[in-house]
Amino acid sequence: MSDPFGAIGGWLMGLLQSLGLEAGPARFILQFAAAGFLATILLLSTLFTIWAERKIIARMQDRLGPNRVGPFGMLQSVADLVKLVTKEVIIPAGADKLVYMIAPLLVVTSVVAIWAVVPLAPKLIGSDVNVSVLYIISVGSIGTLGIMLAGMSSNNKYALLGAFRTVAQMLSYAVPMILSLLVPTLLAGSMGTVAIVEQQRAVPFFLLAPLAAVIFFISSLTEVGRAPFDLAEAESELVAGFHIEYSGLSFGMFFVAEFLHAFTIGALTATLFLGGWQGPGVEQFPLLGLPYFLLKTLAVYFLLIWARATFPRVRIDQLNSLNWKFLTPLALAVLVVSAVTDKLASELGWNRILANLAGEGVIVVGALMGLWAYARSLRRRQESLRAQVTPSRATGAS
Amino acid sequence: MIPLSWYLILAAALFCVGLYGVLARRNVVAILMGIELMLNAVNLNLVAFWRYVSPRLIAGQVFAIIVFAVAASEAAVGLALIISIYRRHATVAAEDINMLKW
């Protein structure tokens, strides 16, 4: 049972060929069907993840969450889906019809396409591209394009503003995301996700580069546009951002794309930093890889939900300064230090974990000192401002 | 299979279409789009020659990557200039941007 998925694939190929197809078209049909199967399962899995998110956030906020429709409210997502499907799709007058309809498709496609390079179990992956990290970056950014098109084509200035803000947010946070994505590439010596997962057999990269994992997590949170960085679709501020004018199933597509993207972030973090399908006993029973992978993905997804329920929303200027003044220099430092310490550890024969953690520790100490100095300078400026204001107020009152 | 000439003809056609865009359009952003088409045609040419003539030498791909970097930087600066000009003079028609003419 060393390759159960290969055995299933071989059996299906035999089935198709016995129906009279040659090898080439049979293979193509099989790949097409497998891709469709994966995409369908992913889109259906959002029903579960949305329910889980609503229940968990509700419990964190000391309330119950959906509990009417079905046992424990599990069919609530189905009810929402039915509601969205039956709502009318209203295209605003003056909207660019073709672009308006294409935009949600682009967003959903970009998220589902990321799963082509996520290794679900040993030898179970959509396509083993040896540059999959770069593929993840480029395909993920097509969603940004879709959001821009959605805001542009809606003939609505709030949608346009929301789209601008979202695209600015996504483009700026792509920088630390890419920089932190380079760290597991470095540690594994390859850009392919299969190679990255296999290199984590001894120790997951989270132990070798925890800062990179944290930076990737934070910047991916922002890429998705989830709280606390959801100012693009802040329901209380900008109406609904770039998807104001969307209703019915096209809004449903944006909705599904956002939650699926959050789940994808969990999957990517699990693959790149937590070891993907690695776990005890996975060499003998490759099928065990799938539950390990799901467990790790759901653990990171729980972290995402926790972050959403806990933190207040950030402002756009706080968002920008967090990125350019903190995350990007930190990511650069992590990249350089990881490269140096990993090479030194392999050349000089030090313990790999300790060397990398020592490097990260140096960065953390440096970052904390920098933050402390910055906070001190801010405090001094505030005190000097207060000293300027108080004497004038005293003279005015007297 | 696919002879090299097909790729070269396609690259030449793309280049000429881009050239028409650069020479004939009034909007400066459209001119920039024509330039991007020309750069893509050049890249296509480079990679086609790399693949067909000397696939063992990596120089073709290196050249193409440098062209990517040049195209990106030129697009960034060009668009920044366009936005700056629009802010001052409220026009993006190439023939109206003649402030330096005597």
Added chain:
Amino acid sequence: MTILQLVFLATAAVTLVAALMVVVSPRMVHAALWLILALAGVAVLFVLLEAGFLGIVQVAVYIDAIAILIIVTVMLTQRAMGEGGRQVNRSWLWAALAAIVLFGGLLLMLSQAPGSATVATPLAADAEATVEDLGRALVDVDRYVLPFEVASVLLLAALIGAIVVARPSTEARREGRQP
């Protein structure tokens, strides 16, 4: 007609049609979208040429960065040229003539060049041009480290230049800080 030839012809047709629509579309937003389609077509052609890394870099650099920049610029400058404005300048006929003559000349030259009909020899199984090879070539002192570093300096200059050029003028900045 092999499958590969069909795929090439389809992609080439899509790319050319998209490029033509880019230079002909009166509305800039549509032109930008056609440009994205043309760039995607070129990415597919890169993959056909077995330069998969370059295909993905094409998507990442052109479509995800340059195309979005162009769309943002189009949105910001949309009011300048209304729908009724002419999209081509006075010498468009000469431009079309120049493009056609150039294409004809290139076609003539290509048909006479000796090696144009070469068919692709299958790449060696060990795939000489892996991503690792590309990476090493870019930092190898004997090979391409100089163009690499020059490109880095160019990108840095473009970064600084774009920021400086697109800043609001000093008066607006001063007003912004102390309203």
